[in-house]
Amino acid sequence: AQKITQTQPGMFVQEKEAVTLDCTYDTSDQSYGLFWYKQPSSGEMIFLIYQGSYDEQNATEGRYSLNFQKARKSANLVISASQLGDSAMYFCAMRPNPGAAGNKLTFGGGTRVLVKP
Amino acid sequence: GAVVSQHPSRVICKSGTSVKIECRSLDFQATTMFWYRQFPKQSLMLMATSNEGSKATYEQGVEKDKFLINHASLTLSTLTVTSAHPEDSSFYICSARGTSGSGRQFFGPGTRLTVL
Numbered sequence: 127a128q129k130i131t132q133t134q135p136g137m138f139v140q141e142k143e144a145v146t147l148d149c150t151y152d153t154s155d156q157s158y159g160l161f162w163y164k165q166p167s168s169g170e171m172i173f174l175i176y177q178g179s180y181d182e183q184n185a186t187e188g189r190y191s192l193n194f195q196k197a198r199k200s201a202n203l204v205i206s207a208s209q210l211g212d213s214a215m216y217f218c219a220m221r222p223n224p225g226a227a228g229n230k231l232t233f234g235g236g237t238r239v240l241v242k243p
Numbered sequence: 244g245a246v247v248s249q250h251p252s253r254v255i256c257k258s259g260t261s262v263k264i265e266c267r268s269l270d271f272q273a274t275t276m277f278w279y280r281q282f283p284k285q286s287l288m289l290m291a292t293s294n295e296g297s298k299a300t301y302e303q304g305v306e307k308d309k310f311l312i313n314h315a316s317l318t319l320s321t322l323t324v325t326s327a328h329p330e331d332s333s334f335y336i337c338s339a340r341g342t343s344g345s346g347r348q349f350f351g352p353g354t355r356l357t358v359l
Contacts, residue, residue, distance in 0.1 A: 163350075169334055171287075171350035217286060230277070231338075231348060233286045 128153045130218050130234035138240050139208045146193070147203040147237045149218030155179075158222045160201040161231065162192065165215040174216075177201060205239075213241045245271045247339045249351035256327055257359055264322045264354045266337030272317035273339035277348065278310070281334040293320055327358045 129152040139145040151160070162174040177185045177192045185192045193202040201220075205212055218234040246269040256262050266276060275294050279287040291307075293299035293314035301307045309331075311323040320339075324331050337351040 169281075169336070169353040169355070171336065171338075171353075173347065173349075176347065230289055230292060235286050 128155075128158075128220050128222065128232040130220055130232055132216075132218055132234035132237050134237045135235070136238040136240070138242055139205075139212075141210060141241055141243050142207055144204060144206045145208055145239060147205070147216050147218070147239070149201045149203065149234055151199050151201065151218075151220050153199075153220065153222065155222040158220055160192070160194070161219040161221070162190070162201075162203045163217045163219060164212075165217060165236075167214070171217075175203065208239075208241045210241050210243060213239060215239075245269075245339075245341070245349040247273075247337065247349045247351040249337055249354050251354060252352060253355045253357075255357045255359065258328050259326055262324045262327055262356060264324075264335055264337075264356075266320045266322070266339065266351050268318045268339040268341075268349070271339075271341045271349075273320070273341055274317065275340045276314055276320040277338040277340070278312060278320075278322050279336045279338065281336060281353075283334075287336060290322075324356065327356070329358045332356055332358045 131150045158179045160177045164172040175187045175190045177194045184194050189206045191204045215236045217236045219231045221229050221231045248267045250265045278290045281287050290305045291299045291301045293312050295314050295317050299312035314320040336353045338348045340348045
């Protein structure tokens with residue numbers, strides 16, 4: 127079974143600063159995918175970034191980067207140059223063998239980020 | 244990116260009635276659809292996984308007779324909450340996945356159900 131842990135229930139960040147959201151996972155699978163989603167107050171789940179377990183380089187998407195440390199089983203999300211619109215819940219998720227049909231996403235408990243002007 | 248729609252976005256009903264929520268993939272064929280439930284300030288909990296044309300697979304603790312799932316086509320899945328009660332009030336989110344690429348899941352905007 128997979129387990130995702132996000133130890134920060136909530137955090138404040140100053141506008142224009144960077145923030146790191148922690149995510150650790152536990153799995154016995156050799157092949158897996160790691161995802162980060164943003165959920166604003168409207169409720170929609172917005173995909174941010176993906177990291178495959180065999181990817182050698184850390185994933186980056188605009189202001190989002192994923193600090194993937196496979197040996198430590200961590201996949202922290204870094205948001206650079208925070209904006210007021212970044213205020214939301216952030217979920218880390220994992221799925222074993224990403225290409226296999228039917229494999230399920232397991233979500234962490236989430237971290238609420240509030241960006242201060 | 245791919246688009247997944249949900250209808251209705253918000254529904255209020257009386258206790259004892261049934262409510263149907265539709266989930267549609269608008270620009271791709273969704274071989275697998277997932278239904279999640281989210282309570283306030285909590286994470287998403289997977290309720291069931293459905294593949295087109297076959298019965299849904301429910302997670303442990305989810306009553307299949309209470310939450311009826313139909314995945315009749317590659318673009319439509321429905322969740323029916325039967326005989327709804329106030330404890331069924333929640334945010335329900337569907338997600339759809341096709342067969343291309345990393346098998347990324349696309350999420351619908353969610354349906355907020357309030358049972359009076």
